[in-house]
Structures are given as C-alpha cells and as structure tokens.
Amino acid sequence: MLKSVERLPVSAINLVMLSAFLLGALIAGALGSWTGAAYLGGLCLVGLAGALYARRSGSRDVTRLNALEWRDERDRTLAKSGFAVVGAVALLMVLAQFIVVVLTDAGPDSPFMWVTLSQMLILYTAWGIANSVAVRRG
Amino acid sequence: MTPFMVTSMLVTMKSEVRTLRTAAGLSQGALAAALGVSRQTINAIETGRYDPSLRLAAQLSRYFKQSIEEIFDVEER
Numbered sequence: 001m002l003k004s005v006e007r008l009p010v011s012a013i014n015l016v017m018l019s020a021f022l023l024g025a026l027i028a029g030a031l032g033s034w035t036g037a038a039y040l041g042g043l044c045l046v047g048l049a050g051a052l053y054a055r056r057s058g059s060r061d062v063t064r065l066n067a068l069e070w071r072d073e074r075d076r077t078l079a080k081s082g083f084a085v086v087g088a089v090a091l092l093m094v095l096a097q098f099i100v101v102v103l104t105d106a107g108p109d110s111p112f113m114w115v116t117l118s119q120m121l122i123l124y125t126a127w128g129i130a131n132s133v134a135v136r137r138g
Numbered sequence: 139m140t141p142f143m144v145t146s147m148l149v150t151m152k153s154e155v156r157t158l159r160t161a162a163g164l165s166q167g168a169l170a171a172a173l174g175v176s177r178q179t180i181n182a183i184e185t186g187r188y189d190p191s192l193r194l195a196a197q198l199s200r201y202f203k204q205s206i207e208e209i210f211d212v213e214e215r
Contacts, residue, residue: 064176073175073194074176074182074190075176075179077188
C-alpha cells in the first residue's frame, strides 16, 4: 500500500464514504434542508468515530472488518470472504426482485421495473468484471 | 493417475511460530508490531487457523533467521 495512504487517519474507503456524507450534509444545508444536513452530518461523525475506534492498536479483528479498517493481509482475506457472501446474497435478492416485478406485471412505465433492471444489470456486470480481473491477477 | 481417479488429500500446516516467539521472549503483540500485522493474525497463525501468504512467511523467516521450511511444515494426511 502507498505510504501516503497508510498515513491517513482512516482507510481510503472510509475517507471516500465520510467525504460523501460531509459533502451531502453541506449540500443539504445549502439547500435549506436542515434535517437532511443533520442526518448526513451525524452519519459522518458516527462513521468517523467508528473508524477511529477500529483503528486503535488493541481493536478486535471483527471491529476492524465492520469499520472497513483493514490492518493486514488476514483482515483483507477475511473482508473478501465477507464481501463475497454479501455479493452472492445481492445477486440472489435482485433476481428474486426481478421475478416479483415480472409477476406483478410492472410495465415499462413503472420506475420499480427500471430500478430493478438497472440494479440487475450493474450487479451482474460487476460480477463478470470482478471474475475477469480475479482470473487475470490469479 | 488415470483421468477418472479421484484423490482425496487433506493438507494441514503446522508452524513453529509460537515456539520461536516464546523462545525470543516476545508477546504476540510485540511480534505483530515488528511485522506490521495485527496480534490476532499472529494468534491465528500459531493456532493453525490462518495460513500466511508467502510474503508474510518470508517476513517471519527473516525475523527469526530460520528457513520457511523450518518454521512451517505441511503435513499430508
């Protein structure tokens, strides 16, 4: 891993997520939605606190995994296993959702149909790309 | 082996990490800090729950000045 990334107070993925929450809070505030700003700002603070708690030296491995603060190769291996299960569940769930959409006769005018189709396309494309990358690197 | 022959082989890996670590008077945390991994990773290697990557095995080998084969033993059952 790059030295500059290692020196960050939180992991790179947490930095992206927390920045997204903060940006969302600022935009919500600028648009006058104070409730939205409070929710997103609160999520940003909770996420930051969780990441810093997981980052401390004596933290448990499951705490680090849940907070996306991987420390070493074992953490990354365990995280891959966890994400693999999440991915498999997501693929099955979107398939089930698609079947429900078809059975309920949601036509092309239904946003539910387009959301489901988009999710399915994105998930199955991501799966295919991930498999290709894994095979090429393997 | 014929194409239809199926072999079933269980492979387990034993490590001498705990023996070497205690001989060096190190805690799991101290060894983990020296290698840049978590204490739980050292514990998992010692108890056989985690097989380290070749990179980490080489790090352990250099740290204890022993060959990888001396630290890790693959057993076929």
